[in-house]
Amino acid sequence: MATAPYNYSYIFKYIIIGDMGVGKSCLLHQFTEKKIMADCPHTIGVEFGTRIIEVSGQKIKLQIWDTAGQERFRAVTRSYYRGAAGALMVYDITRRSTYNHLSSWLTDARNLTNPNTVIILIGNKADLEAQRDVSYEEAKQFAEENGLLFLEASAKTGENVEDAFLEAAKKIYQNIQDGSLDLNAAESGVQHKPSAPQGGRLTSEPQPQREGCGC
Template sequence: CSMGSDDSYNFVFKVVLIGESGVGKSNLLSRFTKNEFAHDSRTTIGVEFSTRTVQLDNINIKAQIWDTAGLERYRAITSAYYRGAVGALLVYDISKHLTYESAERWLKELYDHADPHIVVMLVGNKSDLGNVRTVPTDEARDFAEKKGLMFMETSALDSTNVEVAFSEVLTAIHKKVASREVTRGSISAVTLSRPLGPNSEALEERKGCCKSS
């Protein structure tokens, strides 16, 4: 998929990144939206999101990717983080089995707060660390299949499959919307007639406002 111009798009899809601290969520975000990778893994506190407009099958989709930015350490992720999300990447580190074991708990939290039709991909990040792998690919793939999730191994460090993972999630979301499998309201994947402005809910959430809708 190619970079589209950021001001013309048919859909805005909110995608959240979830998973344990240190698995590389922030670097997946910066690799996909800015093609950057930060070697110093400082943890920022407070929700962040970045956007990128991609073209899939001649449709311009503005992906708004949200990152927990360190809050997962404090179990402080609020329902505002999940509100309106139509996709999620549940990330673990292939070299740290504990981060994979917590996937079940993250899934439960996701389904407690998010739309039941949300598209979820299990992502084994840091595939460049294959020599110290502790999570076998087949085991993770089987788990994903059992739970009805998509699956991909990525490396934010060397860019492997990052583009593909996000594109597949966005394509799956668009298919659900296009097939009317979900009503527009429930998955909130509406065609915005105007760009996200200062009055948009997303920016209010960013300011830490958590009014229930």
């Protein structure tokens, strides 16, 4: 049986962080499966999902680590921050406490990831407008003050879920194009996979960047 070549050019590692119960697993499930998780169990440690997307004509495989929000798992989940190209930092727009804890999550993200890690702030449960406890304007200001991308989303309706993952990927890809992200650095969170020849096979090891003419 022939081995199908890789049909993507890059792998980006993502992490999803935030308090317990903000809907991190539901966002991941909605993005990877395009389905609603009616009952989102609390994550123990970490969970994992993948999906191939397209940015600027390039196929990119997202490897997404969904981390537990409970304090007792922080020591375990912190080890997954290293080498993340993107971080989705999630709060619940109906629970102010989850918004108030963002500074702590952001500190972890900044301390444990590389300086070029793209962090996007996501206000989940946008479908529960009547129960809103955190205004869009307040969260947008927090994001701007901390240099974060920002949007509100709903894992239940699917609103902006696709955009959340795509916007982070676009920014990471832009960082690759302008040279601010070094693909040869182990902590970049990005692996480059040149297209395999027909019938060829690629290993899962990061490939070195090739620049200029090879003649």
